């Protein structure tokens with residue numbers, strides 16, 4: 001897709017933080033800077049960490065919030081399905097953008113992320129999709145002013161570059177932006193999916209009536225990452241661009257398994 005083609009491309013914007021989240025406003029603005037035909041179909045409510053969930057046991061409702069702006073009372077995956085098959089049924093989007101997520105989606109986050117899952121669903125529909133996430137300070141607090149301006153600065157160039165390539169089949173792009181000012185970003189690195197050594201933490205607490213409850217917390221610490229991973233790129237102050245495929249087969253193990261079952 002050339003720059004000219006991008007200007008008339010149909011772009012669908014969605015997210016997992018919900019249609020009222022600040023990140024989707026930023027992504028919508030970025031998309032409008034690239035194309036005249038931008039549509040938003042996003043979840044009514046916060047859907048972080050719902051992964052690739054589908055709503056299949058109750059009706060899904062679509063609300064019109066304004067011109068080319070819709071909310072679905074479901075998951076990011078539901079939004080992509082309703083966006084493509086209903087809202088944009090006359091002409092499929094040329095590009096689906098998901099985010100900008102409040103918080104990074106690095107390493108094993110990809111498996112939990114609703115932001116990435118929306119891009120995955122678009123990918124399954126044969127569409128090109130890019131997930132955008134913004135890293136937050138590592139002290140666990142959500143800042144009053146996340147660095148959306150850093151995303152707004154770099155995203156158009158990233159989208160143009162990606163749109164200009166021919167993509168392999170069943171591949172989506174996962175983009176993570178560091179928690180840094182524009183001038184402090186050290187570059188754009190193509191990275192593979194990293195992996196933290198420690199899993200998520202689980203904390204047992206007591207409610208005001210003394211009954212136990214559990215709260216899932218973030219990773220204990222950031223291990224030193226091998227070079228080339230999304231985590232090491234972000235830790236080095238760079239934007240990480242990771243191509244992600246739908247096929248999760250452990251291909252390296254296939255020959256041993258084939259031999260074992262022969």
Ligand code: MN
Nearest residue numbers: 016017048101
């Ligand atoms: Mn989220």
